[in-house]
Amino acid sequence: MNTSTADHKVVHYGGCHCGAVQFEFLAPPNITVIDCNCSVCSMSGFLHLIVDANDFSLLSGDKILTSYTFNTQTAQHLFCSSCGIKSFYIPRSHPNAYSVNARCVKRGSVTRMNIEAFDGVNWEESIVGLRS
Numbered sequence: 001m002n003t004s005t006a007d008h009k010v011v012h013y014g015g016c017h018c019g020a021v022q023f024e025f026l027a028p029p030n031i032t033v034i035d036c037n038c039s040v041c042s043m044s045g046f047l048h049l050i051v052d053a054n055d056f057s058l059l060s061g062d063k064i065l066t067s068y069t070f071n072t073q074t075a076q077h078l079f080c081s082s083c084g085i086k087s088f089y090i091p092r093s094h095p096n097a098y099s100v101n102a103r104c105v106k107r108g109s110v111t112r113m114n115i116e117a118f119d120g121v122n123w124e125e126s127i128v129g130l131r132s
């Protein structure tokens, strides 16, 4: 397998339902996303794609984004105050990165999506495995 081809990054676009929030980011076309079972992710159906802060740029919507925090207050759960969709946020697991909701990525740039389960209910134990 030619790993240099599989690992190359392409531009992906994403945003919220009403279109006020739009962003672009770099990631491989074959992405691995995290399906977390914690209280907030299971309610929203969020599929996490962790993107380095340098590879992410918000194109529009900074004024319309609202943040919600709970528990440790580390994660900044950003959602569109118009349509309510959480298309990306700053996760507790990676404070210097963005977590993009793979469900909010525009079609066409993702060729394959692998979904991995993350036991967010037992966050402290699970994060050790994610970071190793």
Ligand SMILES: [Zn+2]
Binding pocket: 016, 017, 018, 019, 020, 021, 080, 081, 082, 083, 084, 085
């Ligand atoms: Zn919106």
